[in-house]
Amino acid sequence: MTSATPPAAGSAPEPVPGSEPQPVLSPLTTFATFLVVTVDPGGEEAVRGLLADLAGLERAFGFGAPGSSLSCVAAVGSEVWDRLYDYPRPAELRPFTALEGARHRAPSTPGDLLFHVRARRQDLCFQLAAEIMRRLGGAVTLQDEVQGFMYLDARDLLGFVDGTENPVGDVARDAVLIGGEDPAHAGGSYVIVQKYLHDLDAWNTLPVEAQERIIGRTKATNIELDEDASHVALNTITDPDGTERDILRDNMPFGSPGRGEFGTYFIGYARTPDVTERMLRNMFLGTGTASHDRVLDFSTAVTGTLFYVPAADFLDDQPARPAAGAATSPAPAPPAPAPIPRPADGSLGIGNLNRSTTP
Numbered sequence: 001m002t003s004a005t006p007p008a009a010g011s012a013p014e015p016v017p018g019s020e021p022q023p024v025l026s027p028l029t030t031f032a033t034f035l036v037v038t039v040d041p042g043g044e045e046a047v048r049g050l051l052a053d054l055a056g057l058e059r060a061f062g063f064g065a066p067g068s069s070l071s072c073v074a075a076v077g078s079e080v081w082d083r084l085y086d087y088p089r090p091a092e093l094r095p096f097t098a099l100e101g102a103r104h105r106a107p108s109t110p111g112d113l114l115f116h117v118r119a120r121r122q123d124l125c126f127q128l129a130a131e132i133m134r135r136l137g138g139a140v141t142l143q144d145e146v147q148g149f150m151y152l153d154a155r156d157l158l159g160f161v162d163g164t165e166n167p168v169g170d171v172a173r174d175a176v177l178i179g180g181e182d183p184a185h186a187g188g189s190y191v192i193v194q195k196y197l198h199d200l201d202a203w204n205t206l207p208v209e210a211q212e213r214i215i216g217r218t219k220a221t222n223i224e225l226d227e228d229a230s231h232v233a234l235n236t237i238t239d240p241d242g243t244e245r246d247i248l249r250d251n252m253p254f255g256s257p258g259r260g261e262f263g264t265y266f267i268g269y270a271r272t273p274d275v276t277e278r279m280l281r282n283m284f285l286g287t288g289t290a291s292h293d294r295v296l297d298f299s300t301a302v303t304g305t306l307f308y309v310p311a312a313d314f315l316d317d318q319p320a321r322p323a324a325g326a327a328t329s330p331a332p333a334p335p336a337p338a339p340i341p342r343p344a345d346g347s348l349g350i351g352n353l354n355r356s357t358t359p
């Protein structure tokens, strides 16, 4: 896809076929670590060095553990792009748009880099995440860290199988990887992450049949139900011509029983963030058939960030940094910050971020 030389001003970038994506299409694993950091002023060179070495680190730690499926996807946020690269911005890289529904809100929270580390072994996720943070020491500030795990037969902590309708094969590639619509970024992708905390006590007071109507699938057998206003229905998105639009979700449960924390880390890859944002609007702002997604009555979004996932060969051979003082195309302005829901205890409400920094 990308070459290290930006296309000449005014000319359309040449499509570069055959670019190698990062492992966004890796199969579901049993463990995942999610790191979100912001880049401190002056930390840009350390970040570029780490991103260039990431595939090598993955090989170094994964080679001796065959079958562990260790992988890491790195993604770059809107505000840091112009500090890292003198190269056209990905066409749809922008800050995550906060949503204010009548009942529920989706906050937009800071993040310059996302690392999505996956493996069948927790120790390997830990080892790679530790090396990433060691290399970035002094260059970044941690915003969030979550250790996710597969729960039972791929269930979320609400007790439902999560991920069933994910696209596979060519359909997944087509849903997730940028193509000719943005040739300078072919092979890349967009990813939106949100950390949700569940009120399991309230959820578990509902009869199973009521939970099933909210999700839109049966709990024990995972069969889809014909429910107009369910989570599944609100997230089934079609274009005017009837084409269904997919995203690829790699959600992971996380939590700490001792601290009473139970959550779902939502992560959705897509060729355009528009599709994921349409789903989010349905969930938070409602549709003709539903005022909102009732999953939200039991699940609070405490983070929300949008990133661009460069292709693997972009990271291997990154374009130059902007010259000091050079004018760069301005990043889209961040949307007005939406306050993060505050708990009754008067704390900042993002205390949950710290609470999940330990497994």
Ligand code: HEM
Binding pocket: 156, 158, 160, 161, 162, 163, 164, 165, 166, 194, 196, 215, 217, 231, 232, 233, 235, 236, 247, 249, 264, 266, 268, 276, 277, 279, 280, 295, 299
């Ligand atoms: C609290 C957070 C969430 C939980 C616990 C959750 C759980 C689930 C479950 C159990 C299903 C049914 C099985 C399947 O995966 O197909 C599902 C489907 C789905 N969810 Fe979520 N989800 C959450 C958030 C989200 C968000 C934020 C989005 C989009 C922005 C989303 C998009 C989807 C889509 C596209 C489907 C498949 C719909 C279809 O059948 O075509 N989910 N989710």
